[in-house]
Amino acid sequence: MAQSQTLQQPIAARDALQIVGTVKRLSGINVDPNNSGFLRLRVNRRLKELGLTDTDAYIARLNGIHGASEAQFLVESLATHTTDFFRERAHFDFLKTTGLPNLMQLGAGKEWPLVIWSAACSIGSELWTAGIVLHQFCLSTPDRPRWSLLGTDVSRRVLARAANAVFTLEELSGLSEDLRRAYILRSKPESQISAGGTLFRVTPDLRGKARFKWANLVDLEVGFSERADVAFMRNVLIYFKQKEKDAAIQNVLRRIRPGGYLITGHAEAISNLPEDLTQVAPSVYRKACNAK
Ligand SMILES: C[S@@+](CC[C@H](N)C(=O)[O-])C[C@H]1O[C@@H](n2cnc3c(N)ncnc32)[C@H](O)[C@@H]1O
Known part of the structure; x- marks a missing residue:
């Protein structure tokens, strides 16, 4: 993937598969790997937090020494936390x-x-x-x-x-x-x-x-x-x-x-x-x- 990839571009299919596979393995959460807006948005937000400009660098991080803690961050990023007091009263x-x-x-x-x-x-x-x-x-x-x-x-x-x-x-x-x-x-x-x-x-x-x-x-x-x-x-x-x-x-x-x-x-x-x-x-x- 080109270094200059902007964060709004789709995530390569193989990267998306690795990302959703990691999340599923750690939490059971099922995320559609087909470059849904949701996946792009959440992963791009994480890239921004890390100061990374492309998903190649991110995948390298996931596979590197920070892999375990980064995988936990991924779960945090891709889980939905919506809740409320007295929800479903x-x-x-x-x-x-x-x-x-x-x-x-x-x-x-x-x-x-x-x-x-x-x-x-x-x-x-x-x-x-x-x-x-x-x-x-x-x-x-x-x-x-x-x-x-x-x-x-x-x-x-x-x-x-x-x-x-x-x-x-x-x-x-x-x-x-x-x-x-x-x-x-x-x-x-x-x-x-x-x-x-x-x-x-x-x-x-x-x-x-x-x-x-x-x-x-x-x-x-x-x-x-x-x-x-x-x-x-x-x-x-x-x-x-x-x-x-x-x-x-x-x-x-x-x-x-x-x-x-x-x-x-x-x-x-x-x-x-x-x-x-x-x-x-x-x-x-x-x-x-x-x-x-
Ligand atoms: C939408 S919130 C629901 C919160 C609350 N139960 C409610 O109904 O308002 C879903 C929560 O499930 C958590 N979650 C997802 N997968 C989980 C798992 N495998 N084990 C425990 N919690 C999980 C997420 O982190 C998230 O906080």
Whole structure:
């Protein structure tokens, strides 16, 4: 490829194949290699960050000593991180009215701490929403349930943001005024993550309930010993082909306690339901109480 290639030119087919192959190997994310505008835009943005002017140099970097860390950057660049507080609100209504009462009846919160897992948490909006819903639910019961939140993602960059729990006002637009007042504080300058605009942070009490871990759902390590009562795996299956989808569903399902719930995105219905999983509401599935 010519040295003078401008960043707006298409990426050579063989380079595109290597790039999307790397991303798929590390995350399961399926990107169309056929020089889609998406691929060009994201790769060119990365080239610009690195001060590179052509994809030859970039491929050399991917194959060189910085290859492993660059491959991780590629995943960051090509993953979609769109999220929102109270996105697909019906799921949170279901938890409040049905899911959480059922789980408490089984002993969650009393015999063991109830865990909600946001399995592809992006910058954390889903996880913090679940925390707010759970906290409000606990306030409404005479018991004092024990609970915690777990956030995982394949992107270290968004995971760090989720853990920092700092948001712009726009990112908080899904939260009502009342909930914002109860669970969000104006951020201190040292925790600000970008210049300009006021930033806001989840309260320390809620932050104290959450843990974050890097995880690839398609290839969840044997050592990943977490268990959850509710797993949100929303708006991530759409980026996988069937084989990766099935692997991610099995990996997450194995970590859900008997009687627990798996929640996918509204556009991500599970077609071949595993034996011990039953659909109980739109894109909400329950693991059998007698399952392992
Ligand atoms: C569109 S966001 C969804 C965020 C949130 N679950 C929601 O529904 O609002 C998709 C997230 O999935 C993450 N992701 C993609 N592949 C993944 C994998 N193999 N394992 C874990 N997370 C993954 C991306 O990094 C991204 O943050």
